[in-house]
Amino acid sequence: MSSxxxxxxxxxxxEDGTIRAAYADxxxxxxxxxxxxxxxxxAEAERFFRRIGITFNVxxxxxxxxxxxxxxxxxxxxxxxxxxxxxxxxxQRVRAINAFLQDLYHxxxxxxxxxxxxxxxxxxxxxxxxxxxxxxxxxxYTHIVxxxxxxxxxxxxxxxxxxxxxPSGVSYMLENRETMMAMFPELFTKIPVRxxxxxxxxxxxSLQASAPACAxxxxxxxxxxxGIYNSAYFEHAYLADQMGAELVEGSDLRVSNGRVQMRTTxxxxxxxxxxxxxxxxxLDPLSxxxxxxxxxxxxxxxxxxxxxTIANAPGTGIADDKAIYSFMPDIxxxxxxxxxxxxxxxxxxxxxxxxxxxxxxxxxxxxxKEVHGSGGYGMLIGPTSSKKEIAAFAAKLRARPAxxxxxxxxxxxxxxxxxxxxxxxxxxxxxxxxxxxxNGIDITPGGLTRVALKKGSLVVNSSQGGxxxxxxxxxx
Amino acid sequence: MLGRAANGVYWMTRYLERAENTGRLIxxxxxxxxxxxxxxxQDEEWRSVLITTGHEQGYLAAHPDISGAQVFNYLLRExxxxxxxxxxxxxxxxxxxxxxxxxxxxxxxxxxxxxxILRDMLSRPVREGNLxxxxxxxxxxxxxxxxxxxxxxxxxxxxNFARIGTFIERADNTxxxxxxxxxxxxxxxxxxxxxxxNVQWDTLLRSVAGNRAFSWLNAGTMDPREIARFLxxxxxFPRSLVFCFDKIRSNMAGLAKQYGGETQxxxxxxxxxxxxxxxxxxxxxxxxxxxxxxxFIRRTHNIGEAISSDYRFxx
Numbered sequence: 001m002s003s004x005x006x007x008x009x010x011x012x013x014x015e016d017g018t019i020r021a022a023y024a025d026x027x028x029x030x031x032x033x034x035x036x037x038x039x040x041x042x043a044e045a046e047r048f049f050r051r052i053g054i055t056f057n058v059x060x061x062x063x064x065x066x067x068x069x070x071x072x073x074x075x076x077x078x079x080x081x082x083x084x085x086x087x088x089x090x091x092q093r094v095r096a097i098n099a100f101l102q103d104l105y106h107x108x109x110x111x112x113x114x115x116x117x118x119x120x121x122x123x124x125x126x127x128x129x130x131x132x133x134x135x136x137x138x139x140x141y142t143h144i145v146x147x148x149x150x151x152x153x154x155x156x157x158x159x160x161x162x163x164x165x166x167p168s169g170v171s172y173m174l175e176n177r178e179t180m181m182a183m184f185p186e187l188f189t190k191i192p193v194r195x196x197x198x199x200x201x202x203x204x205x206s207l208q209a210s211a212p213a214c215a216x217x218x219x220x221x222x223x224x225x226x227g228i229y230n231s232a233y234f235e236h237a238y239l240a241d242q243m244g245a246e247l248v249e250g251s252d253l254r255v256s257n258g259r260v261q262m263r264t265t266x267x268x269x270x271x272x273x274x275x276x277x278x279x280x281x282x283l284d285p286l287s288x289x290x291x292x293x294x295x296x297x298x299x300x301x302x303x304x305x306x307x308x309t310i311a312n313a314p315g316t317g318i319a320d321d322k323a324i325y326s327f328m329p330d331i332x333x334x335x336x337x338x339x340x341x342x343x344x345x346x347x348x349x350x351x352x353x354x355x356x357x358x359x360x361x362x363x364x365x366x367x368x369k370e371v372h373g374s375g376g377y378g379m380l381i382g383p384t385s386s387k388k389e390i391a392a393f394a395a396k397l398r399a400r401p402a403x404x405x406x407x408x409x410x411x412x413x414x415x416x417x418x419x420x421x422x423x424x425x426x427x428x429x430x431x432x433x434x435x436x437x438x439n440g441i442d443i444t445p446g447g448l449t450r451v452a453l454k455k456g457s458l459v460v461n462s463s464q465g466g467x468x469x470x471x472x473x474x475x476x
Numbered sequence: 477m478l479g480r481a482a483n484g485v486y487w488m489t490r491y492l493e494r495a496e497n498t499g500r501l502i503x504x505x506x507x508x509x510x511x512x513x514x515x516x517x518q519d520e521e522w523r524s525v526l527i528t529t530g531h532e533q534g535y536l537a538a539h540p541d542i543s544g545a546q547v548f549n550y551l552l553r554e555x556x557x558x559x560x561x562x563x564x565x566x567x568x569x570x571x572x573x574x575x576x577x578x579x580x581x582x583x584x585x586x587x588x589x590x591x592x593i594l595r596d597m598l599s600r601p602v603r604e605g606n607l608x609x610x611x612x613x614x615x616x617x618x619x620x621x622x623x624x625x626x627x628x629x630x631x632x633x634x635x636n637f638a639r640i641g642t643f644i645e646r647a648d649n650t651x652x653x654x655x656x657x658x659x660x661x662x663x664x665x666x667x668x669x670x671x672x673x674n675v676q677w678d679t680l681l682r683s684v685a686g687n688r689a690f691s692w693l694n695a696g697t698m699d700p701r702e703i704a705r706f707l708x709x710x711x712x713f714p715r716s717l718v719f720c721f722d723k724i725r726s727n728m729a730g731l732a733k734q735y736g737g738e739t740q741x742x743x744x745x746x747x748x749x750x751x752x753x754x755x756x757x758x759x760x761x762x763x764x765x766x767x768x769x770x771x772f773i774r775r776t777h778n779i780g781e782a783i784s785s786d787y788r789f790x791x
Contacts, residue, residue: 050592051585228573237576247577251791252478263479265633265787266735 009413022077025191070467072417076449083473089342097319099335101141105131126317136313137212138438143311145434151413158343164320169448171235176470192475194445200242207273209437215272221245224276226294255298260308273309322371351402359406366406427452445473479788482637484575489641491568495561497649499614504683522547528656553598562598578634586624590617636727647720655769661700684715705757741782748775
């Protein structure tokens, strides 16, 4: 077990091996099942996923290569009490993130107050000067947020990462539930699990509520995808389909008459709200990367003139940047006037000499991440790395310290997975999905539980061999 | 509906239809190879399958000689051949992914599964012993996709574009099959009524799955003129040219109704349609069957092009 800070917390069993209340009903059911039947269901689940095409493309492999994210059929269960606290913390954090973005792109009070050094903005590619002085329709910056949480004890949930750009994974939350209900319908008659299936409807409502003033009474919504070779294409198509929105690519859109218009069989028609799953950089070749073919030339001008809503707003990446992350407790306090309900993981900014020295001295116990990295790429997990790997990483760290942050190796909580030899504990995290509109903040009960399938592994990313689970929030 | 989505749906059904028809042609070639004695005659039949599917040149560039197993493997699973059944099913599925939101779950799953099943079946060379199973799977899967579309899709523009793709492809395929074999239908002093004629006619009908239907309608007698009439002008037969055109027309009418107006393509369709409807089989033979078919293929192609531009398939 690669744990730096004491014993791990198992969500199903307490220290004495007694089943915790959250899992009591589930274990009753599980213990009454025939194991060979469960194994058959397990195999069936994979065929089911293949047939409906829930796949993702892995970068660097053949363009046609599509993989499944492994699905584990033991649910991750959260009690009503735990969830109440989580939602309060998440809501507080998301409110703070939006206030922070509004401030950064206007008066920058937080910088003036000396709570955030200005160079964290200046040297940051995620901070978009094109957004300065502009307020998005309804004042909403992050329409869709995914907050990555880890748990280290009964009441210790910590935020590992805020995803304020284009968080993905919600289609897995929905399909995992569908699969569980198809495979084990009787479970849902025995245990009161809060539903997640209305997420697409809520997403559509939330996006429509954020439409620009020029939109009619039924604003049109489109999902902008980079296309079928994008790793999350399945999700883009899935959400568009479930919302009843058009799934568009950059080549379907053009700017004319001050609006963004899509090429339909009947000519060009305006789009009011664009849920874009294209990165800031590729959004508009006129404003950002000039050779981008994924975006729409001139869309930023239309946006700034109030002709379209872009969700999430360009430039929100500054709020989920890993260097900014270390300031989040201050940010929450600064904008809400309250103590943060959810804790941050202690973080060393390697740009600071004292921190760098500490990190270099303790590499074998720390997790070091690239400030702008994601997906579990380019990181070092000290306790599971060889001396050689650590030495190589130290060299990279010394060369570009500002490019890295470090955190203690957390003992993530475990939840059982189904294996050939029965239940076995594995480390998990949780990504709840949050919708923000002028009407308020809406959190879907549950989210995506990612699980490290390898024994002892702490890396839950699907690109690194992680799997997913259905996540249950129990009703009161 | 997005122009790009209309394009995707249209080509998805065209590829599916063409894949199915390629399977049927292989079936006929195989059937003949079993019933005809000499090697030369067998090769001749396989060559005619290659010509009908438009792959003679591509095949000969890759293989020095014609042999049955090599031909049907080339037509079924050659990756370098964009017209192989496997390549076309992959194209159909890629188009389906592109237009995923325009399809129902049932249609998407039917197409996705079709691709998965045939990809596995065609991952190794096909032997004569399992060719029958492969071909019957292609036919069954095609029927399943058609059934899923019929049973689950809204009757709106998406459905119209899908059907137009199917019937433009089918009209083209039937016309090409006829054109490659048109000479067997021409009056010939030497062969009239011979058993070879009967085999040739039967083959032609089989290629469009029309042998049983024709026998039903004609009490078992074979007559080249009646066969031509059946394949071109009989509105009851779902692979005849007239039937395909009627379907294209009704779906184009559906588009005109939804969009509140006609386009260039409607006019071209009307011209071609009246030409087809107003003529008798006698006139067709008089003015030349081959010329008639070439003209039909060209007009059908032009209608496809007009639809693509009128409905903004490409930006």
